[in-house]
Amino acid sequence: MEPASITTALPSIQATPAAAAVGGLVFSVYFIPFFWLLGLTRDFFLFLIGRPEFAEVPGLPVLGNLLQLTEKKPHKTFSNWAETYGPIYSIKTGSSSVVVLNTTDAAKEAMVTKFASISTRKMSKALSVLTQDKTMVAVSDYDDFHKMVKRHVLTNLLSPSAQKRLRSQRDMMVDNIAAQLLAHAKSHPGKALNFRKVFESELFGLSMRQAIGKDVQSIYVEELGTTVSRRGIFKALVLDPMDGAIEVDWRDFFPYLSWIPNPSFEAKIEQMHYQRQAVMSALIAEQKQRIASGEAIDCYVDYLLAEGKNLTDLQVSMLIWETIIETSDTTLVSTEWAMFELAKNPDIQERLVCQIQAVCGSEEVSEQHLSKLPYLSAIFHETLRRHSPVPVIPLRHVDVDTELGGYHVPAGTEIAINLYGCNMDSKQWENPDEWLPERFLGGGSDPMELHKTMAFGSGKRACAGALQAMLIACTSIGRMVQQFEWRLKEGEVDNVDTVALTARKLDPLHVIIKSRS
Numbered sequence: 233m234e235p236a237s238i239t240t241a242l243p244s245i246q247a248t249p250a251a252a253a254v255g256g257l258v259f260s261v262y263f264i265p266f267f268w269l270l271g272l273t274r275d276f277f278l279f280l281i282g283r284p285e286f287a288e289v290p291g292l293p294v295l296g297n298l299l300q301l302t303e304k305k306p307h308k309t310f311s312n313w314a315e316t317y318g319p320i321y322s323i324k325t326g327s328s329s330v331v332v333l334n335t336t337d338a339a340k341e342a343m344v345t346k347f348a349s350i351s352t353r354k355m356s357k358a359l360s361v362l363t364q365d366k367t368m369v370a371v372s373d374y375d376d377f378h379k380m381v382k383r384h385v386l387t388n389l390l391s392p393s394a395q396k397r398l399r400s401q402r403d404m405m406v407d408n409i410a411a412q413l414l415a416h417a418k419s420h421p422g423k424a425l426n427f428r429k430v431f432e433s434e435l436f437g438l439s440m441r442q443a444i445g446k447d448v449q450s451i452y453v454e455e456l457g458t459t460v461s462r463r464g465i466f467k468a469l470v471l472d473p474m475d476g477a478i479e480v481d482w483r484d485f486f487p488y489l490s491w492i493p494n495p496s497f498e499a500k501i502e503q504m505h506y507q508r509q510a511v512m513s514a515l516i517a518e519q520k521q522r523i524a525s526g527e528a529i530d531c532y533v534d535y536l537l538a539e540g541k542n543l544t545d546l547q548v549s550m551l552i553w554e555t556i557i558e559t560s561d562t563t564l565v566s567t568e569w570a571m572f573e574l575a576k577n578p579d580i581q582e583r584l585v586c587q588i589q590a591v592c593g594s595e596e597v598s599e600q601h602l603s604k605l606p607y608l609s610a611i612f613h614e615t616l617r618r619h620s621p622v623p624v625i626p627l628r629h630v631d632v633d634t635e636l637g638g639y640h641v642p643a644g645t646e647i648a649i650n651l652y653g654c655n656m657d658s659k660q661w662e663n664p665d666e667w668l669p670e671r672f673l674g675g676g677s678d679p680m681e682l683h684k685t686m687a688f689g690s691g692k693r694a695c696a697g698a699l700q701a702m703l704i705a706c707t708s709i710g711r712m713v714q715q716f717e718w719r720l721k722e723g724e725v726d727n728v729d730t731v732a733l734t735a736r737k738l739d740p741l742h743v744i745i746k747s748r749s
């Protein structure tokens with residue numbers, strides 16, 4: 233039978249159940265052998281050219297593997313599957329096929345060598361709203377907009393020369409943290425301190441000073457008809473969008489059902505976006521007034537309003553907000569895990585103190601000492617490896633048929649790069665579960681080299697803020713250990729669960745600190 237006649241016959245065959253049964257039979261008789269043969273021929277062809285097929289993780293019809301991924305920690309499930317199905321396998325999330333990469337080689341191939349075929353992203357419904365259709369450096373497609381806005385953020389904030397220019401702001405942050413810790417150690421000796429409360433607040437202050445020139449304590453937001461406190465600003469700009477980014481809308485997995493409304497989900501995400509936008513507009517309006525009054529500050533909003541003349545108000549707002557959320561989250565995640573590990577491992581803490589004493593003497597640890605403190609650098613990198621702050625890179629989309637790890641990957645597939653899996657791969661790292669900074673010592677590698685693990689990604693889209701993250705985390709860790717003895721609060725040692733898009737500690741770190749002086 234000619235294919236054309238079957239397609240034209242199908243609508244009438246499917247009109248009644250009986251006809252559907254007949255249609256099913258016709259389908260089975262003619263098509264199953266056809267597809268079977270096609271599949272066999274394809275397998276045979278792939279076999280002939282030596283291309284293996286992906287292992288597929290078994291799942292349910294229609295849903296695929298969705299029910300196995302309900303916990304919001306897919307990186308651990310991905311790594312468990314890698315033990316059974318190998319480092320590269322495919323899963324089904326509803327109607328999408330996702331190829332999961334769990335080794336550094338495969339991840340690098342996707343991010344570097346094959347970048348041109350895997351450079352875009354399909355956004356979930358929540359991310360489309362929260363990123364305003366990719367109006368951010370980090371999630372924009374690799375196009376002219378991306379190149380322009382990346383140039384802006386590097387020039388004003390993240391390049392080595394910009395970081396040099398902004399150093400006094402980071403120094404101020406570290407001084408503030410040390411002063412608060414000292415006040416706590418003096419006034420509450422032996423009493424547990426909520427480390428996150430101090431560090432998170434200071435980091436957010438730094439992000440605001442860099443972005444809009446001021447650590448705003450409260451602001452009247454006309455669109456909300458109320459004054460929003462500093463904590464409220466932090467919630468609207470950082471905490472809520474972080475939660476929103478991992479909100480799951482079942483329609484993401486079944487695009488053919490996207491015409492069905494999901495009002496509670498839509499209202500929740502739209503509300504988050506509305507509040508963030510309202511707060512950002514108020515913050516930017518205040519800075520525009522300052523600029524109009526002739527007062528200039530060295531910060532991103534002044535730069536963008538002057539240099540980004542072709543950007544819309546929404547784009548300026550999104551780009552400034554992006555730097556606030558990026559500065560405020562992942563650096564906290566990695567510093568908090570580093571302090572957890574140091575407080576848990578007194579011998580490693582002592583070894584770091586000895587190196588700091590030898591290098592800094594009576595001076596306070598600061599950025600100019602970092603290149604002479606390889607053990608501090610090793611602690612930073614081992615923390616990034618063991619507690620990958622971004623465990624899975626947001627899914628990339630395969631735009632044209634490509635090959636990864638020797639496997640054929642058809643266009644339309646999505647790629648999940650499990651950075652956690654790469655950093656915990658036992659073929660690459662001995663005893664990967666153990667936190668052992670020593671593994672990053674020796675070998676003559678540059679202590680300032682940022683890409684010793686896959687934590688910052690790789691290739692053209694590797695983290696643009698890696699230098700800033702390293703400078704803040706390493707100087708803070710060095711200074712905090714130089715001035716205080718750290719130990720975990722009782723019961724804290726097992727508090728290792730994580731939550732959210734980044735690998736935030738589920739419970740804030742609680743420590744007992746004692747001044748060394």
Ligand code: HEM
Pocket residue numbers: 369370371382385390555558559562563566621622625626687688689690692693694695696697698700701
């Ligand atoms: C320990 C801290 C951090 C970690 C582990 C981290 C991790 C990452 C990773 C894995 C990517 C790549 C995503 C991809 O391939 O799609 C990325 C991209 C990016 N990060 Fe970070 N990041 C950190 C801190 C920061 C900071 C402090 C900033 C800036 C304020 C920042 C700004 C960016 C930007 C702008 C991109 C997008 C680069 C591009 O697409 O060209 N990051 N980050």
